[in-house]
Every structure is written in structure tokens, then in C-alpha cells.
Amino acid sequence: MAVGEGKVSPDAIDNEVISNGSTKDYLDLAPVPLVDAAELGKWSLYRAVIAEFTATLIFVYVAVATVVGHKRQTDAQACSGAGVLGIAWAFGGMIAVLVYCTAGISGGHINPAVTFGLLLARKVSLPRAFLYMVAQCVGAICGAALVRAVHGGHHYALYGGGANVLAPGYSRTAGLIAEIAGTFVLVYTVFSATDPKRIARDPHVPVLAPLLIGFAVLMVHLATIPVTGTGINPARSFGAAVVYNGGKAWDDQWIFWVGPFIGAAVAMVYHQYVLRNGAVFRSNKAAAV
Template structure:
């Protein structure tokens, strides 16, 4: 253990913080204690002929299916009671979303990367962590899994009861403007995607050997905290597949009136998080040649 701590300390100290802005994260190629993964190709035809490509998509489908099933069913259990004291309440909903992300990222990270969210996939695509074909395939499978997960909940609850309880569909709550809802979705998704980048960063993994093992924990915790903050505002989307699946199965005006917010907000948040991590934190565009 002492040897491991010494290795980590020496590895961390190889990188001086006293460097010009925009070069600290990438300028010391010699003596690196980590390997920077090469950028993913924009499109690779051979990928479409690989079983691993489709296996990853199936994993994303199943993970998103289970995610919607557990979380929407939890929401239904809270909404159906007259008083939140008889249920797990808002905190319980937040734990259901965060806990499921923790578990599912842990289960699927080695197969597909454990995105379970089109916004996360979009952010990682912008950072060239995966190809365009894989990104589109992941998003399609995530949305399909979300629809099936919400559909199973509706089958359990019954059409009438499911409709009366709101179907877990996202909407801007009374007392908040659409601008406030959009802002909440942007900031919430930024927190999530920024956490994903930080928890899976190759450089940080080299300095802290336990980071790859614990990566699902901060990601799930970020989802939990964002839900605590934004459930009163929008019900918390930060995941277009989750919002789409619930809206399609619920299929009423309430689920569609503000639906654009739950796509535009998360994608803007993911874009900002990708730019912040790549440009500011890692200084990728300023890398010394």
C-alpha cells in the first residue's frame, strides 16, 4: 500500500502547475504516467460489422429500460399518495434516479461505457470519445429502452391510473417560467456531464488508481444532487431519453407542451461541459506539438 501511495504521489508531482494558461494539462509529453486515448474516428465502416458495436447498443437499451422502470415506478408511488409523508418523497425519487445510475453505470461501463443518456453520449461524441455512428446508435437504443421501460410501468399501473398520476412526464412546474426550466436543465446537465468527464479522465485515473472503480459513484451522486435541486422546477429531465419515454407513453398535452426544453437544455448543457473540460481543464486545443 505504501508503495502504491508513493507511485501515485510521484506521478502527480510530474505535472507542474506553474505553466502558461492553456498548456498545463498537456504540455509534458515526456514522462507521462498515463496514456491519452486516441480520438475516435468520425465514422468507421468496420464498426458496423462488429458484434461489440451491437452488443454495446443492446446494453444501452437494457440499462435505459431498467432505469425508466425503477425511476418512473418510484415517481408513481410518490404521486399517488395524498401526503408525501407516507412515501419516500422527493428525496426518495432523487435516490432512485441517482442510485440506478450508479448501479447501471457500474454494470455497463465495460460494455458500452454506461451512458444511459443521449446528453452524455452527445457530450462524449463532441469530445471525440466515440464515433458518429455509435453515438446515433446509442441515442436510438436509449430512447427505445426508455419508451419500453415507461410502457411496462403503465402496464402495471393501468391506463387510467397511470394517466391520472401524470405518467412521470416532465414539465415546467407552476410558478416557474420556461426560461427558468431551460436554465435548470442546462445547468443540471452540465453538472452531470462534467462529472462524467472528470470521473473517467485518463490523466486522473493514472494519478489515482481507484478512480476507474469508483467512477459510477460520483456520477450517480451528481444525478441525485441535481434531482434534489430541480425536481421542484421541471421534475428534472437532464436525460432526453427519460423525458421522451415518459412523454410518449403518457401522451397528453402536459407531457408535450414543454418537451423541447428537455432536449435543448440537456444538449446545451452537454456541449458546455464538453467545451469546459476539453478546453479549460485539459487544454486539449493548446497541446504542444
């Protein structure tokens, strides 16, 4: 979630990019090349990949351990009562912490859907996006495996391994819509919280971005736990399914990939082309004239 920096006076004029490339009070970064061969030879790329792996491992460990631990202590229906709020806080709080820790290294994606949305917006290159997604998925598997090691195979399997499954009474269509909507909220928040225009007007935005993104994750969990257990992160869903590998973990796994990717794409289009009206892309064209 790369962010720009900048300060403007309180009476700065709200200038958008226009066709002749006139001045404005903020700077849009040029779109990242789809493939940047030079990037593959830089240590900074691989350092970022390691950061994504580690952050996703920590996230999945804490989040899935919260789900399994809650079920083990109460031995009741999954996420009942105050457990829903506690689990939502675990997911949202951990994302806020990890985005803060890794934003300056990798951008703090920790989610293939976020990476996909930023790829579509030309904020990351294709090789970087691919490596991030692989690192996120492997990190999620390792995080889920660590939960299994802590809680033991019996209890881990008994309490579902924290795997995302479609709740009884909900159709696949309902689950898909829930995942699309939830991921839209998350990725839209990411774009809004890292918008160069907003950062130029309020230098506190980069500091608040991790908190805002974490709150988005928290609120989406409260809304969608009863439907899908809340995926909105294909790596988290995939990692838990791989390690648990039982029950209905694989029955609707496609929902937790297709839904988040669609939601991320819609959020990108909405923010970049509707709210910002393609400012970055128009700016790039104007500079080339």
C-alpha cells in the same frame, strides 16, 4: 464512459502534454474517428447498443415507477415531503448501479446528453452515438410502457405518467436554465470521473466513478425537481411523454432536449479545453509530427 488504466509512483511528476510531445505520467487516448466503417461490422458495437437499450429500459422503469407509485400511495401533491428525497435516490441509485453494470460493455451512457458530450469530445464515433441515442430512446419508451402495464392505465394517467413538465410559476427560460445547469453538473462529473490523468494517479477512480455519477444525478434531482421534475436525460423525458401522451407532456418537450444538449456541450468545453486545456487534441497533434 470509457476509462483508461495506469499506475504511477507517489512521487510522479505532474507532466502535461507540451508542444514537442514530451513524456508524461498518464496516457490520453487518441480521438475516435468521426466515422469508423470497420466499427459497423463488429459485434461489440451492437452488444453495446443492446446494453444501452436494456439499461435505459431498467432505469426508466424503476425511476418512473417510483414517481407514479409515490403519487398513488400518498395521493398528494407530486413529490411532496420525503418523496422528493426518495425519488432522487431512485434516479441516482439506479444510474450508479447501471453505470457499474454496463461501463465495460457500452461505457454506461444511459443518456443521450452524455453520449452527445462524449461525441463532441471525440470519445465515441458518430454512428455509435446515433445508435446509442436510438437505443436509449426506445428503451425509455419500453420502460415507461412497463410502468403503465404495472400500475394500470387509469392510475398511470391520473398521476401524470412520470412525465417531465414545467412546474407552475416557472418560465420556460427558468426551466431551460435548470436543465442546462443540471446536465452540466452530470456531464462534468462524467468527464472528471473518467479522466485518464486522474485515473493514472488514483487506480480507485474507475471503481468510484459509478457512485460519483449516481450522486451527481441524485443532487441535481433534489435541486431541479421543483422546477422541471428534472429531465437532464432526453430519453427519460421522451419515453415518459410518448407513453403518457397527455396533459402538458409535450408542451415544453423541447426544453428537455435543448437544455441537456447545451449543458453537455458546455461541460465538454469546460473540462476538455479549460481544465485539461485540450490535452487530448494537442497530444494527438504532437504524435502526428
